Amino acid sequence: MKTNEESLQKSLIEFGLSEKEARVYLVALGLGATTILKLTRLSGLKRPTVYTIVESLTKKGLFGIEIFGLKKTYRAENPNRLEAIFDQKKQELARNLPILQDLYLKDKSDSFIRYYEGLEAVKLVYEEILETVNSGDDYMVIGNQEEWLSLDKKFFIKFIEKRARLNLNIRLLFQDSNIAREHQKFEKNYNEKIKVLPPETTLTTNLVITSDRVIIHQLTNPVSAIVIQNKNVARMNKEMFEIMWKATV
Secondary structure, eight states: OHHHHHHHHHHHHHHTOOHHHHHHHHHHHTTSSBOHHHHHHHHTOOHHHHHHHHHHHHHTTSEEEEEETTEEEEEEOOTHHHHHHHHHHHHHHHHHHHHHHHHHHTOOOSOEEEEEESHHHHHHHHHHHHHHOOTTOEEEEEEOHHHHHHHOHHHHHHHHHHHHTTOOEEEEEEOSOHHHHHHHTTGGGGTEEEEEOOTTOOOSEEEEEOSSEEEEEEOSSSOEEEEEEOHHHHHHHHHHHHHHHHHOO
């Protein structure tokens, strides 16, 4: 039961509540109309803190105040309110997105180096790759397919399927493994050409090369990626890839 509560609290925190707001809201959900005193006792927080949190949750539309004569009670709003608030945030983001995009596009630099840490950040890097390549572009990888897929198999399989539909010139050099050789059997299904590196090759980093970018993706903890956008750097890495491709049977 405790694990379930922790999961719910984590979801509320990801939604945008603070840890203490999430705790008070979860406590209040099953109480109906209640008092600050009871919320204080059940949440384990100090009374002034609970007052502040209730006020904050009320402003967010997640708490209501009921007054009966001289008695004031508080009630957690229906969780459906969370969905309504989320929809409001989405609408607000949709209104502001063109402005944010305009600010982003003002960066006219042809070259940059960016560092990303954490699997979720790295997955965004891969999504951005597919947004920046064009039909007919080269897409080259030197990597460890087994370790790569193990990070988030569902996400990366979808990535492979999406990449296959973009009419890219995809060539992949994989560290030898059962998964790599199995994937090689279906290379035509994904518009790929695959070669397997010599058995003694050990890779803990994937290298992705496109027309103007090089992505160095560390597969071991901490999972991270370095993105280098520079046509000359990309060209040099392409030349090295070609040498390895020709040397690999």
